Amino acid sequence: MYDVLIIGAGFAGLTLAYQLRKKSSDLRIAIVHDSSFPLDDISDKVGESFNEIGAVYFDQMLGLKEFMKERYPRKLGMRFFKINESSYQEMGYNNFTPNHAFHFERGKLENDLFDLVKDKVDFYLNHKYLDFETVDGEKHVHVLDRNDKSSRTLKAHWLVDAAGLKKLLARKFDLTHRLPLNHSSVWFRVGGGVNVDDFLPLTSDNPFTTENRSWSSIHLEGVGYWVWILRLSENVTSVGIIFDENMYEFQDLATWEKTKLWLRDNVRVLMDYLDEEQFPIMDFRILRRFATQSDYWVSDERWALVGDAYGIWDPYYSNGFDLIGMQNTILTELILAERAGQEIHQRIQGANRFISDVMRGFAATFTDFYSRKDRWYYICSKYNVDMAVYFPILATIVHNSLESMFVDEDPVFRDRVLFYLEEGGGIYFQLIHLLASDEFKNNGVDGYDYMPLNADTYHAFVPEMDIPYHEKERVFPILEKNCNLLWCVFHYLKSGRNYMDFIKNGAYFAITEQTDPERYRDNPDQLEADLFHSA
Numbered sequence: 001m002y003d004v005l006i007i008g009a010g011f012a013g014l015t016l017a018y019q020l021r022k023k024s025s026d027l028r029i030a031i032v033h034d035s036s037f038p039l040d041d042i043s044d045k046v047g048e049s050f051n052e053i054g055a056v057y058f059d060q061m062l063g064l065k066e067f068m069k070e071r072y073p074r075k076l077g078m079r080f081f082k083i084n085e086s087s088y089q090e091m092g093y094n095n096f097t098p099n100h101a102f103h104f105e106r107g108k109l110e111n112d113l114f115d116l117v118k119d120k121v122d123f124y125l126n127h128k129y130l131d132f133e134t135v136d137g138e139k140h141v142h143v144l145d146r147n148d149k150s151s152r153t154l155k156a157h158w159l160v161d162a163a164g165l166k167k168l169l170a171r172k173f174d175l176t177h178r179l180p181l182n183h184s185s186v187w188f189r190v191g192g193g194v195n196v197d198d199f200l201p202l203t204s205d206n207p208f209t210t211e212n213r214s215w216s217s218i219h220l221e222g223v224g225y226w227v228w229i230l231r232l233s234e235n236v237t238s239v240g241i242i243f244d245e246n247m248y249e250f251q252d253l254a255t256w257e258k259t260k261l262w263l264r265d266n267v268r269v270l271m272d273y274l275d276e277e278q279f280p281i282m283d284f285r286i287l288r289r290f291a292t293q294s295d296y297w298v299s300d301e302r303w304a305l306v307g308d309a310y311g312i313w314d315p316y317y318s319n320g321f322d323l324i325g326m327q328n329t330i331l332t333e334l335i336l337a338e339r340a341g342q343e344i345h346q347r348i349q350g351a352n353r354f355i356s357d358v359m360r361g362f363a364a365t366f367t368d369f370y371s372r373k374d375r376w377y378y379i380c381s382k383y384n385v386d387m388a389v390y391f392p393i394l395a396t397i398v399h400n401s402l403e404s405m406f407v408d409e410d411p412v413f414r415d416r417v418l419f420y421l422e423e424g425g426g427i428y429f430q431l432i433h434l435l436a437s438d439e440f441k442n443n444g445v446d447g448y449d450y451m452p453l454n455a456d457t458y459h460a461f462v463p464e465m466d467i468p469y470h471e472k473e474r475v476f477p478i479l480e481k482n483c484n485l486l487w488c489v490f491h492y493l494k495s496g497r498n499y500m501d502f503i504k505n506g507a508y509f510a511i512t513e514q515t516d517p518e519r520y521r522d523n524p525d526q527l528e529a530d531l532f533h534s535a
């Protein structure tokens with residue numbers, strides 16, 4: 001009888017096993033996985049970049065930052081380009097953000113994670129999960145040994161579906177539904193280091209530095225689509241397209257030959273560059289209409305859905321591993337609390353509320369987003385608005401409060417954190433609404449062709465990391481200030497001013513350094529007069 005049986009040794013399953021074992025040496029853990037290890041470094045999967053929460057998950061929760069630093073290239077934040085007839089516009093970072101985010105060959109990372117856990121949990125490799133039923137409170141899990149086609153039954157208290165897009169348990173319980181996004185993807189890996197400097201060369205008025213530009217998560221923006229370029233190593237680059245099927249025919253990208261033509265029509269500079277370099281094309285993959293979500297992810301019946309088995313909106317910000325990090329961290333606390341004899345019913349409700357709040361945020365982020373990307377100022381504003389809730393609210397909570405919310409039964413603390421998550425979400429919804437309005441569309445602001453972002457802004461948004469449990473209340477003044485910060489952004493944008501000036505002039509820092517920041521909240525004139533000179 002296992003305490004926890006995980007289906008699927010992908011990213012979510014392997015990290016969950018590692019995290020559980022790190023926190024408890026006597027938990028009986030097994031993973032049922034339908035194939036074997038090692039994988040090829042370039043696997044058939046997608047998801048090759050962390051965002052900040054994923055990065056902090058690897059550092060703070062898993063303790064694997066140093067391990068990752070030795071093995072994978074560090075990501076220089078996100079970098080956005082809009083390519084015009086004979087010029088381009090660019091927004092990105094010159095310096096690394098304080099956390100260590102990475103790009104990685106997915107197969108190599110899963111091989112590494114497997115090596116880290118293989119002697120610490122029981123593996124049933126080449127075993128396929130078939131079904132389960134509950135007998136006297138135990139889960140009887142039926143699996144098929146793919147080697148000799150025999151079947152066997154494993155017993156477990158908790159059952160976790162980490163088997164990805166197959167959504168084994170969500171389908172069994174009829175919980176999964178398609179989201180109102182018609183986004184699909186094609187991607188390929190090339191055997192060479194794609195260097196943006198070669199096809200989007202720096203101009204004399206461009207403030208970006210050369211040597212690291214290519215190590216960002218590159219977004220080439222278009223209406224109804226974007227192209228990612230991720231340097232996975234010196235010699236391998238991942239290139240992919242996410243496109244809205246309401247605007248582009250899937251058939252026009254259904255094969256590698258067609259995708260080449262599509263790229264030639266839509267992103268000619270990239271295709272010309274790839275042709276010229278003659279990099280070998282290592283693979284070509286397709287995933288259609290991937291946006292799905294389940295009604296909830298953790299059940300009182302002691303099963304849970306993590307990662308793609310639960311849901312995905314859109315990979316524009318590499319949020320897949322953020323979601324996995326949050327779910328694994330919460331689930332680890334729930335499993336350990338129950339094992340320690342605690343009642344966890346209310347915490348399960350809190351866990352479902354937390355993740356569904358996060359998914360509501362993603363819904364606002366991505367609904368009707370791609371069709372609006374015709375204007376550079378919109379693209380810049382949207383990214384900065386999204387980050388102005390992601391860092392100050394979500395990342396602040398995840399880095400400081402997520403474990404504390406679930407480690408023991410403190411409904412007052414948990415509800416108060418959820419209050420701020422929802423309060424921040426509420427302001428964010430208003431911001432998104434504003435960005436989508438005619439008022440914003442027709443405000444006549446152009447922004448800047450080259451928009452450098454300050455990586456240190458992270459410290460303004462997240463001034464503390466890893467607040468200890470016994471001081472957990474310290475997060476509330478930060479969240480209060482950060483909600484105020486969001487209101488300042490809202491009123492600044494609403495007044496029709498150039499939001500990029502707000503950012504360039506260091507207003508985020510200046511506001512958070514104020515003892516009485518509320519007075520700037522709906523007073524952009526005052527904000528400019530008092531704070532802009534402090535950049």
Ligand SMILES: Cc1cc2nc3c(=O)[nH]c(=O)nc-3n(C[C@H](O)[C@H](O)[C@H](O)COP(=O)(O)OP(=O)(O)OC[C@H]3O[C@@H](n4cnc5c(N)ncnc54)[C@H](O)[C@@H]3O)c2cc1C
Nearest residue numbers: 008010011012034047048129163164307308315318320321
């Ligand atoms: C186009 C695209 C790009 C993306 N890019 C990013 C990105 O850059 N960054 C990011 O954070 N996220 C990204 N995501 C999201 C990311 O793909 C997911 O977060 C991540 O891959 C999910 O991992 P997982 O462990 O849930 O599933 P998987 O990695 O698919 O693992 C599931 C495992 O379960 C096994 N399995 C399946 N069925 C069974 C069975 N019956 N029995 C036993 N085992 C089984 C499979 O072999 C598999 O290895 C992207 C998503 C898309 C669609």
